Amino acid sequence: MRSSIPSILSTLAVASSALAAPTASAAAVETRTLDELHQAALKEGGVVTLWHGGDEKYQQDGLKQAFEKRFPGMTLNSTVDLSKYHDTRLDEQIAANNVYVDSIVLQTLHDYPRWKDQGVLMEYKPQNFESIAEPFKDADGAYYGYAIFGWSTTWNTQKYNGALRDFKDALKPELKDKLILTYPNDDDAVLYAFDLVIKTLGVEWFDSLLTQNPTWVRGSATPGTQLSLANTSYVATFGTGGRSGGGIVNTTRPTDAPFVTWPQTAAILKDAPHPEGAKLLHNWLLSDEKLFASPQWTVRTDAPSNFPNIFEEKNTNVTGFREFMLDRANVERVRFWFETRLGTxxxxxxxxDAL
Known part of the structure; x- marks a missing residue:
């Protein structure tokens, strides 16, 4: 019998009640067009301050450029930092009654119900709110998913011509000293990824992984960046995200254990200094022109027929990460299980880190 990490599973009732109120509020869905919202935002000052979770400063540069190009005269001030640090700083703003952030997009899904209960989130329903899948949104519009994120298996095809897909592939002898992985005890989404694998393949898999002598780093984008560089010996990574690597990096989804997906979730602060600008940003993020530009997983249920349906993916549970995050006692227990083996x-x- 395989051993497994001790855990306490959140009940479905707890997870469901934390996500959404039993009944939707009477607040109407936004009816203004993007052009009308644009004009309102310009009159307000033409600024949006966004705090976005991430682990490389460049990660939202594309969003800033696309938003400002689409809406001339607007400025998107986007600050990227680890979500676990953003939420602490936001709590400080709230406590001091000095909120200067308009919009948040954070990985710490457990924070949103808490902030709603505190009454610090704006209950606002952007266009297409009714088309967002029910598990991805608060019924009152306090927060909602706008995109589906996920982890994959990634390798450099110029450094390795073998087959890499499943988590067991990381145990191949030729990959000894050539794996680069993110500390699971430093990122909750990576922690969840490792927890899922061990629940499926057993602690024996993790013990074998350690004998491969992988390099452990901070940041989910760091492994993908490092293995794409010609002057490093790193070949592969898994359970993380990252940039493409200029065509020399291949990605795939494993089949021998579940992989992680979740709805990246957004909210507007009730005391946002630029509410119209934030509304413009959120409506654009959920618009047809933004979400349906190319086939991909989406939070909306009315996607074109050629778009993949995240709920039909057999080897991932897109709501599982939220349930994991809501059980903070279990998160800490699992985190320290890994920390006893890897250190801080x-x-x-x-x-x-200048990567």
């Missing part, structure tokens, strides 16, 4: 996460913040 070492190295600079991924925002300061």
């Amino acid at each position: 996460a070492q190295g600079l913040s991924p925002l300061e």
Whole structure:
């Protein structure tokens, strides 16, 4: 019998009640067009301050450029940092009654119900709110998913010509000393990824992985960046995200254990200094022109027929990460299980490592 990490599973009732209120509020869905919202935002000052979770400063540069190009005269001030640090700083703003952030997009899904209960989130329903899948949104519009994120298996095809897909593939002898992985005890989404694998393949798999002598780093984007560089010996990573690597990096989804997906979730602060700008940003993020530009997983249920349906993916549970995050006692227990084997996460913040 395989051993497994001790855990306490959140009940479905707890997870469901934390996500959405039993009945929707009477607030109407936004009826203004993007052009009308644009004009309102310009009159307000033409600024949006966004705090976005992430682990490399460049990660939302594309969003800023696309938004400002689409809406001339607007400025999107986007700050990227680890969500576990953003939420603490936001709590400080709330406590001091000095909220200067308009919009948040964070990985810490457990924070949203708490902030709603505190009454610090704006209950606002952007266009297409009714088309967002029910598990991805608060019924009152306090928060909602706008995109589906997920982890994959990634390798450099110029450094390795073998087959890499499943988590067991990481145990191949030729990959010894050539794996680069994110500390699971430093990122809750990576923690969840490792927890899922061990629940499926057993602690024996993790013990074997350690004998491969992988390099452990901070930041989910760091492994993909490092293995794409010609002057490193790293070949593969899994359970993380990252940039494409200029066509020399291949990605795939494993089949021997579940992989992680979740709805990246957004909210507007009730005391946002630029509410019209934030509304413009959120309506655009959920618009047809933004979400349906190319086939991909989406939070909306009315996607074109050629779009993949995240709920039909057999090897991932897109609502599982939220349930995991809501059970903070279990998260801490699992985190320290890994920390006893790996030690505390070492190295600079991924925002300061110059990668």
